Every structure is written in C-alpha cells, then in structure tokens.
Amino acid sequence: MVAAQEALQRLKDGNRRxxxxxxxxxxxxxxxxxxxxxxxxxxFAIILGCADSRVPGEIVFDQGLGDLFVIRVAGNVVAPxxxxxxxxAVEWFGTSLVVVLGHTRCGAxxxxxxxxxxxxxxxxxxxxxxxxxxxxxxxxxxxxxxxRDEEELMRDCVRANVHASVKHLRQGSSLLExxxxxxxxxxxxxxxxxxxxxxxxxxx
Numbered sequence: 620m621v622a623a624q625e626a627l628q629r630l631k632d633g634n635r636r637x638x639x640x641x642x643x644x645x646x647x648x649x650x651x652x653x654x655x656x657x658x659x660x661x662x663f664a665i666i667l668g669c670a671d672s673r674v675p676g677e678i679v680f681d682q683g684l685g686d687l688f689v690i691r692v693a694g695n696v697v698a699p700x701x702x703x704x705x706x707x708a709v710e711w712f713g714t715s716l717v718v719v720l721g722h723t724r725c726g727a728x729x730x731x732x733x734x735x736x737x738x739x740x741x742x743x744x745x746x747x748x749x750x751x752x753x754x755x756x757x758x759x760x761x762x763x764x765x766x767r768d769e770e771e772l773m774r775d776c777v778r779a780n781v782h783a784s785v786k787h788l789r790q791g792s793s794l795l796e797x798x799x800x801x802x803x804x805x806x807x808x809x810x811x812x813x814x815x816x817x818x819x820x821x822x823x
Contacts, residue, residue: 621663623805626716627820630664633681638816642681652684662688665708667784668720669695669727674811676720679818688714694727694780695719696752697787706794715804717788717795720818721781722811727753728776735761756783781808781821 621629636642665688666676676682676689688708690701708714730746731753757776764772785808789799798804808821 620661620713620715623715626664626714627718627805627807629682630680630716630718630818631820634679634816634818636681637679643683649684656685660685660688661712662686662708662714664688664716664718665705665714666690666718666720667692667695667697667701667705667788669693669722669725671722671726673813674720674722679720679811679816688712693746693749694725694731694753695721695784696727696749696780697784697791698748698752702788702792702795705788706792709795709798709804717804717806718820719781719784719788719806719808720811721777721784721808723774723777723813725777725780728757728773728780731757732761732773732776753780756780778808778810778821781810784808 633643663686666680667690668674668676670691670693676687676691677684680687688704690704692698692701705717709717727749731750734750735754735758756779760772760775760779785806788795788806790796795804795806799806809818810821811818
C-alpha cells in the first residue's frame with residue numbers, strides 16, 4: 620500500500636515528465652508487466668476523470684499498466700456507479716488517494732452552460748443526466764456572470780464542478796467519509812490544462 624502523500628508525489632512527478640516530453644518508458648505495453656498483473660493489481664491512486672479523449676489519466680501522469688485505477692465519465696461527475704467503483708478500489712486494493720481530474724475547455728461544462736442559458740438543446744436523451752449533475756456547481760456562477768470574461772468564467776465553472784465532485788465523494792459514501800476523516804484516504808481535485816499539459820492540484 621502506498622501512502623497518499625507518496626502517491627500524490629508520484630502523480631506530480633509523472634505529470635512533470637509528461638509535460639516536459641520526457642516519459643519514463645514504454646511501461647504501458649511491457650509484456651513482463653502484463654504477466655505480473657495477471658493474478659492481481661495494486662493501483663496506487665484512483666483517478667475520476669473526464670471521458671474527453673485528450674485527457675487519458677495514465678498518459679497525463681506518465682504511469683504504466685496497473686498503476687492507476689481510472690474511472691472516466693463526461694464532466695467527471697459523481698453518480699452511484701462512480702462512488703461504487705471508488706469504494707471497490709479503496710476496499711479491495713487499499714488505495715489511499717482519489718483525484719477528481721477536470722480539464723480546461725470541458726465539453727460537458729460547455730453543454731451545461733449552454734442549457735442554463737436557454738440554448739437550443741440537443742437530441743442526446745441521456746446527456747441530460749450529465750448536465751443535471753453539473754448544473755448545481757455552475758448555476759451560481761452564471762447568475763453573477765454579467766460582464767465577465769467568457770474564458771475566465773468557463774475556467775471557474777470547470778473548477779467549481781471539480782470541487783463539487785470532491786465534496787460529493789467525501790460526503791456521499793459512509794466508507795469514503797470514514798476513511799477521509801481518519802486520514803487513511805485523501806480525496807482531492809485537480810485540473811488538467813489542454814494548453815500546457817500541466818495538472819494543477821486544487822485546494823478543497
């Protein structure tokens with residue numbers, strides 16, 4: 620079991636390598652590593668990230684096969700299935716770090732903002748389930764958005780949604796809440812920049 624602070628440092632170091640174009644090596648496709656993982660897995664961190672194709676957790680953090688337990692859903696929103704997946708990894712593997720990873724220019728955030736502004740809508744029936752989960756985080760920001768720079772507003776919406784997901788995880792499961800309060804589990808938010816390749820870990 621890797622302590623939360625050590626796990627966090629591994630992610631920071633990996634993202635620095637990715638950002639600088641100096642990945643550690645082809646660990647994602649190693650035959651030896653695949654064989655090691657046949658019987659068991661021990662991911663050192665859990666990433667709840669967006670499904671956006673530009674933000675794959677293992678690559679952004681320069682980690683290899685079996686290193687991360689990654690859950691991806693548009694808008695990095697929290698629903699019962701995501702909570703259950705995190706509970707599974709925490710309970711079965713003893714993973715002590717959960718990172719909610721949002722990113723700049725998130726399409727799920729843009730879709731929610733458009734809906735709240737009375738946009739023309741969309742034909743995707745179940746997309747509303749994503750929009751409805753993002754809505755509570757961004758709605759207050761739009762209520763006071765007069766004369767605000769649009770790019771800055773969207774960045775604030777992305778971060779507000781990350782903070783909301785972190786709060787939901789901390790309070791939406793008795794297991795996660797108990798472990799977080801005892802210090803055995805760290806749940807934090809982060810934002811990946813599509814423009815720079817850097818991940819900024821947020822204070823929650």
